[in-house]
Amino acid sequence: xxxxxxxxxxxxxxxxxxxxxxxxxxxxxxxxxxxxxxxxxxxxxxxxxxxxxxxxxxxxxxxxxxxxxxxxxxxxxxxxxxxxxxxxxxxxxxxxxxxxxxxxxxxxxxxxxxxxxxxxxxxxxxxxxxxxxxxxxxxxxxxxxxxxxxxxxxxxxxxxxxxxxxxxxxxxxxxxxxxxxxxxxxxxxxxxxxxxxxxxxxxxxxxxxxxxxxxxxxxxxxxxxxxxxxxxxxxxxxxxxxxxxxxxxxxxxxxxxxxxxxxxxxxx
Numbered sequence: 339x340x341x342x343x344x345x346x347x348x349x350x351x352x353x354x355x356x357x358x359x360x361x362x363x364x365x366x367x368x369x370x371x372x373x374x375x376x377x378x379x380x381x382x383x384x385x386x387x388x389x390x391x392x393x394x395x396x397x398x399x400x401x402x403x404x405x406x407x408x409x410x411x412x413x414x415x416x417x418x419x420x421x422x423x424x425x426x427x428x429x430x431x432x433x434x435x436x437x438x439x440x441x442x443x444x445x446x447x448x449x450x451x452x453x454x455x456x457x458x459x460x461x462x463x464x465x466x467x468x469x470x471x472x473x474x475x476x477x478x479x480x481x482x483x484x485x486x487x488x489x490x491x492x493x494x495x496x497x498x499x500x501x502x503x504x505x506x507x508x509x510x511x512x513x514x515x516x517x518x519x520x521x522x523x524x525x526x527x528x529x530x531x532x533x534x535x536x537x538x539x540x541x542x543x544x545x546x547x548x549x550x551x552x553x554x555x556x557x558x559x560x561x562x563x564x565x566x567x568x569x570x571x572x573x574x575x576x577x578x579x580x581x582x583x584x585x586x587x588x589x590x591x592x593x594x595x596x597x598x599x600x601x602x603x604x605x606x
Contacts, residue, residue: 367543367563367581367594371502372459372493374417374449379602381409390591392477401427401436401476409447421467425476436476443467454495463489483510483518489525500529506593522546536554537567541579560584563594573600 367387375381387403404424411417420445427436445465453459465487475482485508492503504525509520527541541563552556565579574597581592 367525367541367561367579367592369502369527369539369541369565370447370461370463370491371527371529372449372453372490372491372506373462374413374447374552375409375410376601376603377414379411379600381407381598381600383407383409383596383598385596387595388593389476389589390592393508401425403476404415414452416448417449419443419447421445421533423467427478437477438440439470440475440482441467441470443506457494459493459495461491461493463487463491465489475552485510498530500527502527502529513595519548521548522552533547535569539563539567540564541565557587559588560590563592565594574598 359576369383375441383406385403385405385407389401389403392401402425404426405421406417407421409417409419421441422439423443425436425438425440427433429435433600444467445463447461447463449459449461452523455540467485467487469482469484478512487506489504489506494501502525506523506525508521508523523543523545525541525543527539529537529539531537543561543563545559546552549559552584561581561583563581564576564581568578570576575595577596577598579594581589583590583592583596
């Protein structure tokens, strides 16, 4: 009975965040795999991205993106996430400083079978985000639209490595300016376990724009990210990655780090 009440409460809170808020597209380079913690586990993750030579908005300085995420495993097939995004950009070239909470987000994460039981494991994420304050980003972009993001995550495990394919669709919902149509992207990776405590991933991210942009690589963002995951303790994991832009409209370099702590069964 208590678990049923908790499930309904979390679902109601997630819907309340969606129904009472605008939506804003995420900017972090984030990879999702098929793994979710066991039921009752809560994970808290802080992610920090530092951008060098940005290619949007101000195009100078080194904006930083901060995100705090709280994830709770509700059932064997449902993980619910809540995020707070904070953007900072120093004053540069006559531009004003940006320092504000840029968005609140919730994400519904669903798996459809026990891991490894099918030829390819499939997970789906639906992310809805609330635009905050002045709807301005650390890049100096204003009038950010509200968006919904749909990720379709396919994972195949082999003896020595894992392949993750994550095509995504993003749709503008509402905003102060003209709304874009469906845009396309991906978050893919090749993952290797170096030891019981260290994993390496070669990650690939892309934002390819609307259908009319798919044939023009010069209009698209593509980034490659070598990343290490280090299990510091049973409960604490540190991730370090370096993102390299592959096109002229992609941020030149992104330093990414994340710290994750686990509470509940299997954690503290």
